[in-house]
Amino acid sequence: MPDWYTLTVVGIVILAVVVVIVRFRINPVIALALGAAAIGLLTGLGPVDTVTTMTRGFGDVMMEAGLLIAWGVLIGAMLNEMGAITRLVESLLRVFGRRGVPYALGLSFATYLQTIFVDAMIVIAAPLARRIAPRLGKAGTGIMAATFAISLEVGIVMMVPGFAAVALAGLLGVPLGIMLLGGLAVVVPTVILSILVVSTVFRLGFWKPESDEQRLISDGGEEGAAQEAAQGVGSARSVGGDHGDRSTTSVATVAGATTPQGTRDPATVPLIVLFGPMLAALALIAAQAVLTVLEVEVPAMQFLGNPVIALLLAVIATGLVGRATIGTPRVERSLVRGFQDGGQIFVLTGVGGALAAVIAEGDLGTILQGYFQATTVAPLLVVWVMAAVLHIAVGSVTLSAITAAGILGPVAATIGLDPLLIALAAGAGALFCIHVTSNTFWLLQSFLGQSVRGALKSVTFGVSVASVIALGMTLVLSLFVG
Incomplete structure (x- = not known):
């Protein structure tokens, strides 16, 4: 078939998928499957x-990412139940002080806390953020809101164990350890620079408390009202209304819970014990990735450093810690919620793989190769722009990243472009212009006391700044990865 025909068909179908999701409220999973067909x-x-081809693509992606997503969901559910996040935020404030805490929080949210559901993270940490905000000056609310938005969204798509990062790695065949190291190289400077830029702009007068802030929805009943509102917002949205990746989770009421006989109060357990299993798993994965790059083979590390095994061990160890602190019944309840919340994640990831497989089966990769120069810069810009446009239209960070990567992923091998760079560029583009179609937008607007105008500054502007910086960091990384 003529090149123009293939390009036109793919373009029209992708546009149609966007329209039926946005205009007709069709579930993104169904829309993507119809588009692939x-x-x-x-x-x-x-x-x-x-x-x-669709079935094979679904199976291939789930083979790569299915168990990893499941383990991450379960670890996050148990940590949430043990109240680990609240204690971590309080500890960071004590250690880093008011000026350093946005960066410490941002790096924590964007890296090792990516197993926690975004909605749950916001609800749990928002009261503490409101306590910190006044200590940061007149722009404190905006700075804290931007910190939350930037770090949580960047982590989702670019940092293992973030759900979308794992899905992108599986879709493009990037070893998870390599995705972890590459993501870390991009995420850390992106989060730091983005928070610095946004904080500076806000302090120079861009943030106006009189018009950008409003009375909190949880005034007079902070924790309970926040949880009820979060569940109400989450139940009203579809899979694609936010990122298409994380559903609202019930937040465990840790405060005031009775300690089962034979267990310990979670507040007395050191944080390193609660987070230790997950940190150890990530260290094993990263260590094996380094050994792979150095072409060193250590059989024991090849087994223990395999992401499936490392995260499985973390699930088991976190469960044992949970049983000793909050008791078996609460651990089991958290696991049930984790499995319930993970269902839509699995299906969306798999269907994204089906779409990518159908596109790869045709000759689109060969056609696009002719339009690209023999350089890594132009293709990465194309991936970023495509993901950004899809996100503006659909409002789903994960969906836009997976779709953009799936379309252009088949081209990577033909032009010698490392799939890791495709994954990072797609993730960076999917962050651009998060707005009113995102559940995160409304959660941060409500729980951090912002007006809609304020949320447009902290969330939309803040994460867009991170999107551009992340693209720049990816282009820098492309100079060393080829």
Whole structure:
């Protein structure tokens, strides 16, 4: 078929997927599946091969990422139940002080706390953020809101164990350890520079408390009201209303809970014990990635450093810590919630893989190769722009990142572009212009006492700054990864 025909079909189908999600409120999973089928049929793949390719693509991605997503969800659910996040934020404030705490919080949220559901993280940490904000000056509310938005969203798509980062790695065949190291190289400077830029702009007068702040929805009943509102917002949205990646989780009421006989009060357990299993798993994965790069083979590390095994051990160890602190019944309840929340994550990831497989089966990669120069810069810009446009239209960080990576991923091998760079560029683009279609936008607007105008500054502007900086960091990384 002519090149123009294939390009036109893919473009029209992707546009149609966006329209049916935004205009007709069709679930993104269904829309993506229909889009994959349409591309296969219209580009001559045939009915049988289209279905076979979609099924294979779904299975291939789930084989790479399915268990990893499950382990991350379960670890996050148990840590949430043990009240570990609240204690961590309080500790960071004591250690780093008022000026340093936004950076400490931002790096924590963007890296090792990515197993926690975003909505739950906001609800749990928002009261503490409101206590910190006045200590940061007149722009404190805006700075804290931007810190939350930047770090949580950047972590989702660029940092293992963030759900979308794991999904992108599986979709593009990037070893999870390499994705962790590459993500770390981009995420850390992106979070620090973004918070610095936004904080400076806000302090120079861009943030106006009189118009950018409003009375908190939880005034007079902070914790309970926040939880009720979070559950109300979450139940009203569809899978694609936020990132298409994380559903609202019930937040455990740690304060005031009775300590089961034979267990310890979680507040007396050192934080390193609560987070130790997860940190150890990430260290094992990173160590094995380094050994792989150095071409050193250590059989024991090849087993223990495999992400599936490392995170499985973390699930078991976190569960044992949970049983000793909050008791078996509460640990089991948290696991049930984790499995419930993980269902839509699995399906969205798999269907994204089905779409990518159908596109890869055709000749789109060969066609696009002719339009790209033999450089890593132009393709990465194309990936970033495509993900950004999709996100502005759909409002789903994960969906836009997966779609952009799936479309252009097949081109990577033909032009010698490392799939890691495609994943990072897609993640960076998907962060651009988070707005009113995002559940995170409304949660931060409500729980941190912002007006809609204020949220547009802290969330939309703040994360867009991070999107551009992340693209720059990815381009810098491309000079060393090839």
